[in-house]
Amino acid sequence: MKMALFADVVVNGETIASAAIAAEAQNHTAPKGKPGIAWRKAAQALAIRTLLLQEAKARGLDADPEELAPGRVETEDEALIRAVLDEALTIAPVTDQAVRAEWARDPDRFRSEPLWDVSHILCACDPREEAASAIAEARAQAVLARLDGDAKGFARLARESDCGSKASGGHLGQLGPGDTVPEFEAVLRTLPEGGTTPAPVLSRHGWHIIRLNATAPGQVLPYETVRPKIAQALEKAAWARASRDFIEMLATEATITGASLAPI
Template sequence: MNVTLFPDVVVNGETIPSAAIAAEAQNHEAPKEKPGIAWRKAAQALAIRALLLQEAKRRALTADPLELAPGRFETEDEALIRALLDEALVIAPVGEDAVHAEWEKDPARYRSAPLWDVSHILCACDPRDEAERGLAEARAVALLARLDGDAKGFAAAARESDCGSKASGGHLGQLGPGDTVPEFEAALRTLTDEGITPAPVLSRHGWHIIRLNATAPGQVLPYETVRPKIAQALEKAAWADASRAFVESLADRSSITGASLAPI
C-alpha cells in the first residue's frame, strides 16, 4: 500500500501520521482488491482512540494497567480509555422483562450443541513438508475419485486410512463443536447427512475425506438455563450502544480531518 496516497489524520490538532495508520491497517480486514477499506478502518480506529485519550487527559484521569492474562497487561493508553469509559458510561441494569422478551422472540435459538456422527479417511502427512503433503494429497484425491460419492463404499475405502478408526470403517463416533481440529469442523459444518467432502481437507494431521453420517440437532434449552447468557448479551449490546453514542458526542465537538467516523 502506498501510504503517500493517503493523508495524515488530525484530531483536534493532534496528527496521526500515515505510517501509524499503515501499521494499524494490518489489523483490519478488507478485500485484496480494495486496500483502501483497511486504511479507512485503521484511520477511523486511531481517530477514535485519539478522541478518547484526549478526553481522558482533559478529565485528568489516571489508571493502573490491569493484568488481562498471566503476564499480559493493558498498555497505559488502554488503561486510560477503560477508566474514561467506566466514568463516562452509565448503563442501566438489564431487567427481567427485557431478558424474557428477547428470549420470547425465538426460544429455538437457544440450543445445546449439536452432535455429528462422523467417519473419515486420513492420508497422513506433515503439512509443512511440501513433497510429503503433495503425495498424501494425490493419494486422498485418488481415494475420493474411487468413491465417486458412494457413501455405502466409504467403510471399505477407509481400510486404507492412516487413522486407527480404519478398523471400524473410519467411524469416529459422535463429535461436538471443538472435538476436532478447526479445519475438520469447518468442513463438517458444510455437509448434509450422508454427504462426503467434495475435496480432501488439509489439517495438521494430513488430508481428510470426511463423511457426515447423521446429525443430532441440539435440544432447545429452558429459559432459566439461557437467561444469564441473554442478559450478558443485552448488557454487552447496551454498552456498545452507549460507547458509540459517547464517541459521537466527542466527535461532534471536535475537529477531525483525514478520517470519517461513519460506519465503513
C-alpha cells in the same frame, strides 16, 4: 503504500503519525488491491483512540492497568480508555422482562450443542511440505473416486487410512464442537446425514475424506438455563450502543482532519 497519498490525521490539533497509521493498517481488512480502505479504517480507529485519550486527560483520569489474562496487562492508553468509558457511560440494568422478551422472539435459537457420528479416511501429510501434500491429495482423490456412497463401501476403503480409526472402518464415534480441528468441524456443520465430502479436506493432519453418518441436533434449552447468556448479550449490546453514542458526541465537538468517523 505511498504515504504521500494520504493527508495527515489531526485531532483537535494533535497529529497522528503516518507510521502509526501504517502499523495499525495491518490489523484491518481491505479488498485486494485497495490498501486505501485499510488505511482509512486505521486512521479512523486511531482518531477515535486519540479522542478518548484526550477526554481522559480533560477529566484528569489516571491509568490503572489491569491484568487481562495471564501475562497480558493493559497498556496505560488502554487503561485510560477503559477508565473514561467507565466514567462516561451509564448503562441501565437489563431487566428480566427484556431478557424474557429476547428469548421469546425465537427460543429455537438457544440449543445445546449438536453431536455428529463421523467416519473418515486420512491421507496423512505435513501441509507445509508442498510435494508431500500434493502426493497425499492425489491419493485421497483416488480413494474418493472409488467410493460408491454407502457406509459399507466407505468402511472397506477406510482400511487404507493413515488414522488408527481404520481398524473400525474409519469410525470416529460421536464428536461435538471443539472435538476436532476447525477445518474438519466446518465440514460437519454442512454435510447432510449420510453425506460424504465431494473433495478431500485439508487440515494440519493431512487430507480427509469425511462421512457424516448421523446428526443428533441440540435440544432447545429452557429459559432459566439460557437467561444468563441472554442477559450478558443484551448488556454487551447496550454498552456498544452507548460507547458509539459517546464517541459520536466527542466527534461533533472536535476538529478532525484527514479522517472520517463515518462507517467504512
